[in-house]
Amino acid sequence: MAYMKEQGRKRRYSEDEEMGDATPPTRTFTIKQQQQQHRDDWKRSKTGLTKKSPLNLKLATMDKEKLLQVLASLLEKQPELKHDIMTYIPAPTIPSAMAVLNDKEKKLHGSFPYNKAGPRLDQYTFSRVREPLLDLIDTITQYSHHFVSATIFPTVCFTYLDQVTHFAHRLPTWGIDQHNQPRLDLYKDLTLFWIQAIQTTASKLSHDATFHADTIGLWARNLAHHNTLANGLLDNAIYEFNQRLLQPTTATATAAPTAPFAVTTPSSSQSQSSPFNPYDFPSSTLPPSACHPSPVTTITPSPVVGYADLRR
Template sequence: MIESPPALKRKQSVDIDSPMPSSGPPSPSDSSDAGADQAKVKRVRTTAEMVSKKKTVSKLIATLSASQLVHLVTALVDTHPQLADDVASLVPRPTIDRVQSHLVFLETKLQEAFPYTKWGPGRDDYSFNRVKPALEELIENIVEYTNHFTSPPEFPTTSFSFLHIAAECCNRLPNWDSAANNELKTSLYRSLEEFWIKTIQDAASKLEEGKIFGQATVREWANNLDQHNYNSQGLFSTAVEEFKSRLGWLLGFPPSTPHYPNPMSTASPHNTGNSNNNSSNGINGNGSNRRLNGSSMSNRRIVGHILNNGNGGNN
């Protein structure tokens, strides 16, 4: 009987999908690659979380009112004082129009703080104490914004424009029955005069650097300053003298006169008298109303010793 040959065993095929047998422990490069992949995944996840948080904060801020936003930023700076400079650099510089609107709001707030009487707002101590917080808030804002608009990089034209607004606002403050209560207003006038002097000196420095101011512009500055010196009962007289000394030559006034008469020398700084009595209170000193460039100036008195072509206000 013939025996069949033994069947040949089928050679095991190599499965390309099966993992290769490990020939040893993983190399350091394999471990570092795995660690890098994990770090990348974590970094992507962290970035996504940060973006999500920023979007959430942005949406929350968008719902805040202006006053709430001010409170939020103020609280943030109070908690982290080191952020003050960063916040200040990011906040857009205020414009005169916006600040003027804010001051009007504070003036309205002051008027609304007066206790109601059938005779209108009182000027006694009781009324003063009721409105004092609102009054102090308004004065504080006037001083702070005046300092802002009279500091670099603001140009003198901007500074003089805001000084006029600030002085008008000061003039509208209540006059109280008590002299002690009026000290807040008087002190504000004195602070504003310092800002006027500072701006006059800045304008003079700009002239020395070659800057040019139109004569009509300088006339307006002089008229505004004279108006506020009159309204403040002479509290701006030092600023008037500084204006004559530093800028008067632009209006024909001699640039090097050794002495200028005190524009309020004939009037007590605490007595306004009759506003129509120019002979006793007038800066012009001649009892007459003048005209500038053909337009009536009956509502504001002109710095005669500046505008009278160097004759010191004497005809």
């Protein structure tokens, strides 16, 4: 009797064991299906990936300077590719241009030979820094051709000119006049770019474009400030600004430049010129751009960007 009970218990235990073993095959089959599904999904997603070519992998290991050299060499050998490549290059912005110029300015400063008493400005030092110096000047000129054009909005033109002219002020002044010629040439070019921006803006004003008096006043203060730092090398731009944007058009043909934003009218019967002030005229005879305070007495540092900002 005890044996039968034991057999019954064993039988029931065996049956329970078989019942318990009935589930895993189903679960194992389900897991295998899921794993196969994942493999299929991975294969489908993998086919959609773009496989990098060996050329892409090699280019990824090159720094920016090396890539620029390769690209420049390629364009020099195959100039017909220039148009196609330019379509992929975005137009520079003021922040991106300033970043490039800042890097080149740092390279210029880093090329000065070490001296305990500070950088020397002699013949030997000039020979060491000549290449990065001319590179910085050339880059300023190239960017200026882009930002100072009829297709660029005047506010962008004047903002760029205000920022980029600070680079000219910070160029070293050498003990030999011949070495200062690149710096003087840059000031001449910047003067022409300022004049071009002024003339373009005046042309837009003549075609019913309007600019707030505060905006024109800001441009005037910036230009006057730069002319002060340049010891009068931007006098021609000052004169053009006064003639085109601050004075009545009736006085344009007879006025002559003197101090910043002070114009004189020569007389055939007098040997000395008398000062001409456009603000002495009734407001009804003045263009809207002239109806704001003269910046002569308020020459202050540029509010757009300061020296410390450009050294970051």
